[in-house]
Structure formats: structure tokens, C-alpha cells
Amino acid sequence: MGEPKSGESLGTVLVAGAANLTIALAKLVAGLIGGSAAMLSEAAHSAADTVTELLLLVAVRRSGRPADRRHPFGHGKAGFFWAMMAAVATLVGGAGFSVTHGLHEISHGEELANLTPSYVVLAVSFVIEAVSFSKAYRQLRAEAVRYEVSPVRLVRLTSDTALKAVLFEDAAALVGLLVAGAGLLGSQLTGSALWDGAASVAIGLLLLVVALILIQSNLSLLIGQAAPQALETGVRAVLLAQPEVEDVVELLTMMIGPGEVLVAAKIDFRDEASAAGVEIACEEVDRRLRERFPGVRQVFLDPTPTRRRS
Template sequence: MASGKQSKQSLLTVLVALGANIVVALAKTVAAVITGSASMVAEAAHSWADSGNEVFLLQAERRAARPSDELHPSGYGREAYVWSLFAAVGLFTAGAVVSILHGLSQLGTGEPDSNYLINYIVLAIAFVFESVSFLQSFRQARSKAAERDTGTLEHVLSTSNPTLRAVFAEDAAALIGLVIAFFGVLLHELTGNAVYDAAGSILVGILLAVVAFVLIDRNRRFLLGEPAPDRVQQAALATLLQHPEVDRVTYLHLEYVGPERVFLVAAVDLVGDDKESDVADDLYAVAEALERNEHVAEAVLTLSRRGAPSLVPREADTDELR
């Protein structure tokens, strides 16, 4: 499971997003019913899809936080990717598909003039609420990116925390979608041609489809077994070599098994030439010490084969083992 602080930050981010999406979805639905705007229908579908997705993300946080047991010695962290995958599929089906199909059905239908003022007011209110939600996820992403000395967007795409990635992506898509809807309504008003409103619905759907496919692909990769980046590998190697029992490391593999949690496998040479029982105790002691790090779900150590080349650590911060 993720660290307590990380889990609380993710939970707060999801709750803020859920509250904002419900309020916005209700407002957009009312506006869509009153005005009949295709863009507003697409935006309403978008917000209701996001609201449903936040429920999936809350479930992801809850189930991934369960402690390890005999059946799952590495914990239940991968459940976060399962439920986040459900959320991404929901975004595609309930958001993208509905928006695109509705927009296509409105092309050439001669949609009557809408009450444009209602649309503009609702879009403005939605922009404020979505901005608050996006700022929450942006601050969390920027803070984590700064710790790793990387760009915010790069961190969002590569992070092992699917909740942060999903909320950030959905909030960013929501703001872009509102801009698209605004221009769809505005061009409809200025030209009297409803095709712009329908096109806005289609474009919102395409935007949601792109975001959904990115999120689906990232969750798929982590479910299959995403290796930890080189920065984390080097931090783990440096940590291993700090143990007085370890002479050298010849093999190291780290794989994410949940948000900021890795499964560590290593082959090591131990100092001295102890008998077999003592060697087993030493390996167990080193593995147990590694597992006291909140970011190591499980550590498995074995002896290096004779003549295997050593892994040479580069300069690394052992605190970055996360």
C-alpha cells in the first residue's frame, strides 16, 4: 500500500474532484435540458462520467490500502490499477462514446437557437469548480515532481499512483472540454448554424477518448508489471550496499506492485564465508530490513552465482526508493 501521507493526499484529491464534478454535472444537465445544446449534452455526459469514475478511484484507494497477507505477500496495491482501469473504460463509454454519437446525431438537424446566456453562465460556473479540482491535483503532482527533479507532466504520465494520474488527466480534459463547448455555443450564436454546436460535442468526445486510451494504456502497463525507473533502481542498489552483510550485488529487479510500492528481487554476495544456516539468516535479515521501508512491499534475496559481474551504483539518493 502507499504511504499514509500519500494515501491521504490522493484521497483528498479524489474527494475534491468528486464534489466538483457532481455540482457541475447537475448544472450542465439542467442547462442541456433547457437549451438543447449538443455541446452542453456532451459536457453533462462528461461530468457524470467523471463523477462515476471518482467512485471507482475511491474504491481503488480503499482496496489497494489493505495490508498484505498469506495469499498476497506483496499486498493488494495492484487493485488500484484494476479499479483505475474500470474508471478509464467508463470515461470512454459513458463520456466519449455518448458525446460523439450525440454530436453526430445533431449534425444537419437544424437545432433551434438556444438560450445562450444559460449556457455561458453554466460554463463559467463549471470552469471555476473544475479549476479548483484541477489545482488540487496539480499541486500534488508538482510537489511529487519537484521531489524527483522532473517535469510535472512527465511525472503524471510515469507515476505509479493511478489515482493522481486519473484525476489530473480528467480535470485537465474537463477544462479543455469547457473551452471547446464555449466556442461551439458561441459560433452557433454568431452564425446561427447549429453544426458548430454539434461539432463541439464531437470534439469533446474525441478529447475524452484520447484521455481514456492514455489512462487505459498506463494501467495496463502497471498490471502487466512496470519495472521501476533507473532512479529507483540506483537508490535500491545503494541501499543494499549500505548493509554491512552485503559485499556486492550482481542482480537487481524492482517491479511496481502498487502506488509507490515495489517488489524487490536481488542476488548478492555476502561478506565472509559463513556456513549455510548463517548465510540464510543473513539474507533474511537484509530482506527484513529492506521491507521496513514503506515503499518495499516484499524483498527476495538469493546468493550470486560465482563469477557474476557486480552492479556498480551511480550516485543516488537512498531516500528516493519510492
């Protein structure tokens, strides 16, 4: 959906990565001081997010490489692969540690110590994560205005996997910080480590959901996801508007990179159209498609008569 600006996505990823690295170290120190499973889970969460941002940097860089002889359609799908690896890192590093560590605390009931540093780190972390999220959301909103759709719809349809990952992970981080704070407060008020351990498990489950959503999204793009229905409808309208075109027999689209679309169509040209006229019409359709939809990178048109009933 639309053509992402790689520079904007790269900047969004860099901001998120720097924020996560700083936060991970602060959470680790606070977690060790207070003995909180939720804080250590949050440290693991931020550490996993830092690894995720590194992989997303690779995704943005690799997907932007130009086409070559071995890769005539470009390297756009490399971005989908590395973004999926980033989601796997969140699943294994963040969700796995948080759930297992939380269950361990629930079963063993470890006593908490000084929690003041934890509260301070949670508050500061929330502000930093909010800044990172707001940058990603501003980019999303700007693109949504450009393509005349709602931000919610755009984040569901976009093939800009780096932006989507940062948005989901920052949103999960903000929710996770609130959950961790609630767990600490519950344990402090009741004197039971159950609340802290439960918060750790909840953070792990939250990361699990986010990771699975991102994995499914990137897997779909890797195996050849079609362009959004609105774009296909627009492409079909451009094809049918060409005077020499009688009918669109079949229209196929595929996302070949972040914001990059391949269009292949079987076209029934009017019988009176000459061979030269068909060639000119194909060139005109190609030009119009690229002009109206900047994300269209490849256009293949196959003259095919409509099968008429005898």
C-alpha cells in the first residue's frame, strides 16, 4: 500500500533502537536491585526490541538495494525476511524469557527489595517509548493522509514492515510498562510476589501476540501477497479506461518489496485494434499506472481473447 519513504523508516528505526538500548540497561539495573521478575522481563523485552531494531536496519538497507541480473525484481523481499527474523527475536528473546521467569517467581515467591529505582526507570522508560512511538505514528499518519485512508487501515495494509514493527513493538512496550508498574505496586501492597510474577507472564504473552502478528504479516508478504484491494480496483479501472481494451480477463498483483507492486494482467483488446495499436496501448497503460500508483514497479500485459460461449 503506497510507497514508503525508506529514509523516514530508517530514522524511525534508529530512534526506536537507541531508545530500547538505553531502556534495557536501566531496567536491568533496576530489576537486579529490586529483585523484580517484571522488571527483568521488561529488560529482556527492551533487549529483544534492540535486537529487533538492528534486524530492521538490515531489512531497510537490504530492501533498498537496486535490481541486478540475479535479482531482476529487486531485493525488496529481503526486507520482509529480515523483518520476520526480527519478530522471531521478539518471540524467543522477549516472550520466552518473560513467561518462564514470571512462572518461576510465582512458584518460588522470591522477596522483593528496594523498588524505588524500578518505579523511576518505568516512568522514564514510558516517556522515552512514548517519544519513539509518536515519531512512528507521525510517519504513519502522514502516509495515511497521502493515501486517503485511516491510520488503522494503513497499518494493517502497509508493506512497510519496518514502520509496522516499530509501531507494534512501541505500543506493546507502553502497555508492558503499565503492566509492570501494576505488578510492582500489587506486590508492594500485598507483600506477595504473585503480582510481580503474574505481570511478567502477562508481558510475555503480550510480546507473544505481537510477535505472532508480525510473523504472520511478513510470511504472507514473503510468499507473494497481493496488493490491497483498493489498489487492484484502481489498476483495473486504468486498464478498462484505455480505448483499445475490451475487457480485463485476469488481473494479478504481488508485493515485491516495501511499497513496491508487480502488476500482471491478461487483456482482451478490441478486435479492430492493430498490432501497432496494441503496442502503443500497452505503453500508455504502463505509463498511466506508474504515474497514478508510484509503488508500481513492474507491469506485464498479455493480450488474451475472452473465452466466448459457443
